[in-house]
Amino acid sequence: MGGRTCLTIVLAAGEGSRMRASRPKVLHPVAGRTLIAHVLEAVKQAGGAVAVVVGSGRDDVVAEVKRVLPAADIFVQEEQRGTAHAVLTARPAIARSADDVVVVFGDTPLVRASTLQQLRAPLARGAAVTVLGFQAKDPAGYGRLITGADGLLAIREEKDASDAERAITLCNAGLMALAGDQALAILDRIEDRNAKREYYLTDAVAIARNMERQAAVLEIEEDEVRGINTQGQLAEAEAALQLRLRAAALDAGVSMTAPETVYLSADTRLGRDVVIEPYVVFGPGVVVEEGAVIRSFSHLDGAHVGKGARVGPFARLRPGAKLGSDVRIGNFVEIKQATVEAGAQANHLTYIGDARVGAGANVGAGTITCNYDGVAKHRTDIGAGAFIGSNSALVAPVKVGDGAYVGSGSVITDDVPADALAIGRGRQVVKEGWAKRLRAALPGGKKNTPPQR
Numbered sequence: 001m002g003g004r005t006c007l008t009i010v011l012a013a014g015e016g017s018r019m020r021a022s023r024p025k026v027l028h029p030v031a032g033r034t035l036i037a038h039v040l041e042a043v044k045q046a047g048g049a050v051a052v053v054v055g056s057g058r059d060d061v062v063a064e065v066k067r068v069l070p071a072a073d074i075f076v077q078e079e080q081r082g083t084a085h086a087v088l089t090a091r092p093a094i095a096r097s098a099d100d101v102v103v104v105f106g107d108t109p110l111v112r113a114s115t116l117q118q119l120r121a122p123l124a125r126g127a128a129v130t131v132l133g134f135q136a137k138d139p140a141g142y143g144r145l146i147t148g149a150d151g152l153l154a155i156r157e158e159k160d161a162s163d164a165e166r167a168i169t170l171c172n173a174g175l176m177a178l179a180g181d182q183a184l185a186i187l188d189r190i191e192d193r194n195a196k197r198e199y200y201l202t203d204a205v206a207i208a209r210n211m212e213r214q215a216a217v218l219e220i221e222e223d224e225v226r227g228i229n230t231q232g233q234l235a236e237a238e239a240a241l242q243l244r245l246r247a248a249a250l251d252a253g254v255s256m257t258a259p260e261t262v263y264l265s266a267d268t269r270l271g272r273d274v275v276i277e278p279y280v281v282f283g284p285g286v287v288v289e290e291g292a293v294i295r296s297f298s299h300l301d302g303a304h305v306g307k308g309a310r311v312g313p314f315a316r317l318r319p320g321a322k323l324g325s326d327v328r329i330g331n332f333v334e335i336k337q338a339t340v341e342a343g344a345q346a347n348h349l350t351y352i353g354d355a356r357v358g359a360g361a362n363v364g365a366g367t368i369t370c371n372y373d374g375v376a377k378h379r380t381d382i383g384a385g386a387f388i389g390s391n392s393a394l395v396a397p398v399k400v401g402d403g404a405y406v407g408s409g410s411v412i413t414d415d416v417p418a419d420a421l422a423i424g425r426g427r428q429v430v431k432e433g434w435a436k437r438l439r440a441a442l443p444g445g446k447k448n449t450p451p452q453r
């Protein structure tokens, strides 16, 4: 931005009471990421110093801010007395007088870094305030932008607006940029003479005009600046973000026959030639490498899928699942905190947790790693090229050596040496004629006679 310095203030102290939820509004997720994390990611990309205003006692919000942007300065707004009051809790940061001060709301998660930068451009040309505006399909709840022959004159909050002003559809997105050398002079003049008895940041526009300074509007698409106040708006933002993420994935060479049924996270990374069948859900932290296929009804969360691997249908990859190249994970297989090395397979009905499955190993249907003894988790290690017969229970901690075989239906409690065969079940017992004798002894009606051949 032409070498101009910038301070971005993120407001996140509001109660969010319209969500009717116990968690703070900015910690609700869209596309696998909290609202505040979306905003902070955009702010981080746009560059400059960052201050975040949080409500008192909001340790959970502070923790999330620190996780995403450890360098951010945190200010606590003890009482929620309006958006201008919130901005002024960051007074020490504003007093360091950056060239530009940008205010963004923690409940506007779809905003892009490029928009934050564009908002600053009029300041370089001498404006004191720039406001982000949009044509609202339904303006209810938004502040209206009052414009005249020479630009933006004022912003009127809905509760204070006349009928004529309410008919205006050009609305305030909430984002504002202020000239750093004017910011405190403007903010300190804001009063609480309005319907809500709050200090409205939006009054900055009329005040700047009274100070004979220019105020500008940057108009953008509604989708980018949806403010989230209700669960309904949260769901709408999710839908808008999914459209964006799917379009980006298709552009990057991912094949999806029904993209509208695929749910991505903001950080989902999909390589070239990846194929995603209908109805797949990606939680946060998933990477899928080139040429892998994710089949229908699979759920992936915190997982890494290697090149050319095939997952699903109906597979569940939980955090810490790492699949090497060409691995096959089939239906009703759950993997958690486990590395499955190149070319290994678990094709049906299996749980692999806290484990390593060596390259080329074959895990038969119904195999379970018994990783939990009721107190602690233990590891299972399956060697390269090992073969685990169907319906086996591997009671951790346990190791199956390279190339070893485990007989079907085994309960394996001791380590199996490489290239050995372990059978962990009693021998089969056969009693000739037993069933026939049983039937003969039963009273007539209870006889379960086999069909005559």
Ligand code: UD1
Pocket (backbone or CB within 6 Å): 011, 012, 013, 014, 015, 053, 077, 079, 080, 081, 082, 083, 085, 086, 105, 106, 107, 141, 142, 143, 144, 155, 157, 171, 172, 173, 174, 199, 200, 201, 202, 226, 227, 228, 229
């Ligand atoms: C605000 C704008 C409105 C705009 C809309 C866009 C004001 C007065 N109104 O209204 O013009 O159309 O956003 O979405 O600015 N906050 C604090 N402390 C407070 C009050 C609010 O930190 O004391 C934070 C909230 O957490 C939220 C943001 O500021 O992130 C906006 O507050 P909110 O109450 O949602 O304002 P709106 O009524 O939506």
Ligand code: CA
Pocket (backbone or CB within 6 Å): 107, 227, 228, 229
């Ligand atoms: Ca809002």
